[in-house]
Amino acid sequence: MAGGFGNDTPHLPTPAPIDAYGNGGFRFGGMSHRGSIICFPDGMWAWPVASVRDLNADTLAQAFARGEAIDVFLIGAGRDPAFLPPALRTMFHELSISVDVMTTGAAVRTYNVLLAENRRAGAGLIAVE
Secondary structure, three states, rough: OOOOOOOOOOOEEEOOOEEEEEOOEEEEEEEEEEEEEEEEEEEEEEEEOOHHHHOOOOOOHHHHHOOOOOOOOEEEEEOOOOOOOOOHHHHHHHHEEEEEEHHHHHHHHHHHHHOOOOOOEEEEOOOOO
């Protein structure tokens, strides 16, 4: 998977469990990707987010656009726990999307469980070294 960000950029057109993370990227669907990823029931894309400081309405636009397709959105914030700014948390709340911020490792594990349960979930996963 390569490329930028958006529905028309190269992506994996189906969700896949995350097989591994670290070394600045992820392994899933028989491939590897360097950098962060954003995952939804309709696919997985490269995500231009290197740290929680990069989280804003633009970098989360794909999640907000899927308000009717997802119930839960996980944010893997890297190695350290983090907080989502109140304005962004409010945007998720207004769309009736539950949002949880946790370490990337915890988010990967939780996303894989939700995916296995066929839950309507998404995840923004910040790559860690």
